[in-house]
Every structure is written in C-alpha cells, then in structure tokens.
Amino acid sequence: MSALIPQRGASADPYRALVVDLQSSLDLESTWKACLKLIASKLPHRSCSLMFNIVNYEPTDARHHVVLPRNPDYVPATSLTISGPYLARHPQIKLYTYSQIVSEDPDAHRRRLDQEPDPEWNEFIHLAFWHDSRPEAVLSIRRPPDQSQVTAEEHAFLEQLHPMIEAALRRLRAVEGERSRRSSYEHFLRQVPLTVMFVNAAGESLFANNEAEKQCGRWNRGLRGSVDSDACFRLPEAVGAMFEAGKPGANDGQPGSVRRPHPALTGLSVKIDRNWQFSGLQMSPSYVVTFLDEPVAGEAPQESSQAALLVLQRLTPTERRVAQLVARGLRNHKIAEHLSRSRRTVEFQLNSIYRKLDIRSRTELVRALS
Incomplete structure (x- = not known):
C-alpha cells in the first residue's frame, strides 16, 4: 500500500493529521515543522535541513534539525557544494542521493571532506524543488552508516512526499506575494492624506491609515453612551441593510455609496462604499470608510x-x-x-x-x- 496513504486502525488518524498539517501550512516555519514530523514518522535519519533562497546553486538560508549529534555544537552546513554540480547537470531532478553523485562525480568525496572533515553522516537523500529552471529549495536528509540503505518503502514515501512539499512551497510563494502586495498597499495608503479605512460587515477594522484612526477615535468618542474605542468603527444603523437590499446610494448621487452625518458631532460625516465582492469561500461584504469634516456651517463636505x-x-x-x-x-x-x-x-x-x-x-x- 502507498506510503502516504494512512492505514486503517489506531495509527491512521495521527498520521493523517501530520499530512493535513503540511497541506495547510501557510508560513515557512509551520511547513518546516510539518516536514520534520512526517520524515520522523517514516524515515530514520541523523540530521535534516531545508535549504532555500538558492543563488547560483548555493542556499543563502536554511532550517536545520539534528538528532543526537556526537558534538553538541554541531550544525549542518548550509551549502550545496557537494550536489551543486550534479544539480546543474540534471535540471529538474527531484530525488537523488550522495551515492548517485559520487558514482558520476568522484570529486564529490573531496568536496564533502572539505566541507565537513568529520561528517556525522554517511549518506544523504535530497529532494530538490524547482522554480522554472532554477532550484528553489532542497530538503536534505542525512543518515549514518547503519541507515545508509534506502529501502523500497522509504523511496516510495519520498516520491510521494515530494509533490506535497512542492505544493506547500508554491502556496508559500503565493502567500508571500500577497503579503508583499498588501504591505505595499498599506504603506502607500498610510502616506495618502485621506482618512480611509476598511471594515468588514461586523464593523471590525481591517485596515486604517493614521488619519482614519484619529477620526475613527473621534467618531466613537462622540457617540453618546458608547464605550470609548479607537479600534473599531461601527457602521451607522441601516447602512449595511441598505447595501444588502441593493438600494442605490444616498446623498451623493453615486450608486453603491452612502453618506451619513455623525449623530452628535456637528460637521463630521462618514462616506461608506461597498467593496466589490469576489467569488471564493467567503462572500461576506466589506466596506471602504472615508471620514469627512465640515468645519464651516452650511458647507457641504469637500473631497x-x-x-x-x-x-x-x-x-x-x-x-x-x-x-x-x-x-x-x-x-x-x-x-x-x-x-x-x-x-x-x-x-x-x-x-x-x-x-x-x-x-x-x-x-x-x-x-x-x-
């Protein structure tokens, strides 16, 4: 039976949980920890590393884990010195071992000793993950002499583990890209001289620039009988219902936009626009809130x-x-x-x-x- 398919019985649920942890990881640390737990459940090893941010076949960052090192200060090398030339000759290769490299490139043994004169491993197994034509990450599993032989079952496990980690890395790439875009947007919006914030249907703040945070606090403090809260803006009564009912905007002539004055503070008003919905798992609406101040009596708020x-x-x-x-x-x-x-x-x-x-x-x- 396939190595990654949970067996029936008492051990099925714990193993399935490990697979789910990897499949649901959304950051590098949780991905790394999930990988370690899965490997430990199926593959004895001396040490394990996830090397990434690879430039010219050399990683610039890594996560390491060592099981019972001979030297308590031992840290595996963050390097692909041994396997770099092999990867260059075999683009897109997914799984290979140290023995395979040495059989093709006898000089790899010298590179190994130059890197670690007294290595704590006798064999390594590498899973390589590629982004287009370049290696994006390498998972290195190192084994001592008594564990050097890779069994057919272990090989099958690694072959099925590879696409799971590859999917996790692609997900991380997408999440990090979205986080980068969001950070850029937020940085820009914080510099814009508008009092703009985004809230969900419950009125909870999703984002607010500095100007909006000040006006939001002013709005909330001015509500009679309300708890002083600068962190949450509540949609004026009936505004959300107007959007849900699909009624046209009021007061400013713009469809999908509503403007309401503050119930107690003269001159302060709020303009609320409904964000476009997207098709996904969650369809709850969100709103763009812009605060407007009218210091001159009888003057319409100016934008x-x-x-x-x-x-x-x-x-x-x-x-x-x-x-x-x-x-x-x-x-x-x-x-x-x-x-x-x-x-x-x-x-x-x-x-x-x-x-x-x-x-x-x-x-x-x-x-x-x-």
Whole structure:
C-alpha cells in the first residue's frame, strides 16, 4: 500500500493529521515543522535541513534539525557544494542521493571532506524543488552508516512526499506575494492624506491609515453612551441593510455609496462604499470608510482632487489638516479653536506649509488645493 496513504486502525488518524498539517501550512516555519514530523514518522535519519533562497546553486538560508549529534555544537552546513554540480547537470531532478553523485562525480568525496572533515553522516537523500529552471529549495536528509540503505518503502514515501512539499512551497510563494502586495498597499495608503479605512460587515477594522484612526477615535468618542474605542468603527444603523437590499446610494448621487452625518458631532460625516465582492469561500461584504469634516456651517463636505492630494502628500499630517482648513475658508483663530491648538502654533505650521510648497500667501495655498 502507498506510503502516504494512512492505514486503517489506531495509527491512521495521527498520521493523517501530520499530512493535513503540511497541506495547510501557510508560513515557512509551520511547513518546516510539518516536514520534520512526517520524515520522523517514516524515515530514520541523523540530521535534516531545508535549504532555500538558492543563488547560483548555493542556499543563502536554511532550517536545520539534528538528532543526537556526537558534538553538541554541531550544525549542518548550509551549502550545496557537494550536489551543486550534479544539480546543474540534471535540471529538474527531484530525488537523488550522495551515492548517485559520487558514482558520476568522484570529486564529490573531496568536496564533502572539505566541507565537513568529520561528517556525522554517511549518506544523504535530497529532494530538490524547482522554480522554472532554477532550484528553489532542497530538503536534505542525512543518515549514518547503519541507515545508509534506502529501502523500497522509504523511496516510495519520498516520491510521494515530494509533490506535497512542492505544493506547500508554491502556496508559500503565493502567500508571500500577497503579503508583499498588501504591505505595499498599506504603506502607500498610510502616506495618502485621506482618512480611509476598511471594515468588514461586523464593523471590525481591517485596515486604517493614521488619519482614519484619529477620526475613527473621534467618531466613537462622540457617540453618546458608547464605550470609548479607537479600534473599531461601527457602521451607522441601516447602512449595511441598505447595501444588502441593493438600494442605490444616498446623498451623493453615486450608486453603491452612502453618506451619513455623525449623530452628535456637528460637521463630521462618514462616506461608506461597498467593496466589490469576489467569488471564493467567503462572500461576506466589506466596506471602504472615508471620514469627512465640515468645519464651516452650511458647507457641504469637500473631497480633495487628485492634484490637491499630491500637494498634501508633501506635508505632515498636522500640516495637512491646517492646509485643508485654510482651503475651506477658516482664519487662524478659528483653525486654532477647531484643532484645540494655540493661534501661535497654527501660524508656525502655516509658515512651514508655505516653505514646503514654495508659496507666499493663503490665496496661493487655496489655489494649490482647489
């Protein structure tokens, strides 16, 4: 029976759990630990390494595990010096041993002794994983003299283990790519002078830039009888229901968009847009939340143009707020009241804005942000 197919009986469930752990791993550490447990369950060995980030057939990083070393300080070499030339001659090879390398390349024995004058292994088995035409990772399983012979059952186990690890590495590559993209998006959004955040259907924050976190805290603190919470924005009542019912947007004329004023804080409002859904395991909606501040009585909330956003990105968050209030017509004493700062501080920040934008007056600032 196939080595990776769990046998019937008491031992079936524990082994199946090890397979599931590997198949569900989402980071390198959990993948490495799952590999170790699977190998230990089927294949005696002295040490084991997962080598990766391979450049010119040499790994730049690795995870190692040693079983009862002769020297307590022993650490396997993070190197493919012995097998590198063999991999170059055999592109896409998946499984090979030290004995196979030596039979083709007698100089491999010298390279072995140069690498480890007193190696703690007599034979190794390598599983190689390729990305296009280059090796992406190599799993090395090293065995002492009394375990040198690879049985047919062990060979079958390794042949079936290879595609499972390969699938895990592909999954890691995809997850890391998504994490990298998300990190780039979040870095960009944190620099954008907008108060933008994303929430799920329960109102739990998925992401918020610095400006949004401040306004979110202000929104929540201003709710009568609410618990002070800067970490969670609750969708105004009936907004989620309006989206679910498929009704058109209200107040701003944009389909799929809703704007609501704060129930207690005059001038503060929120614009909520429903994110596009995707077809997947979970179909729950999410929302883009933009906070809008209306410091001038009777004035509609203003949204910055793309050109204005580029100008605002050159300023600090505090300077952006002052510049936006100037653009909305407030004088320095009113800006100071609105931001709970001294008039002198506002004047200092305004002068800093003029220097950064290379302008000389409020009129030029208003024009730059129009």
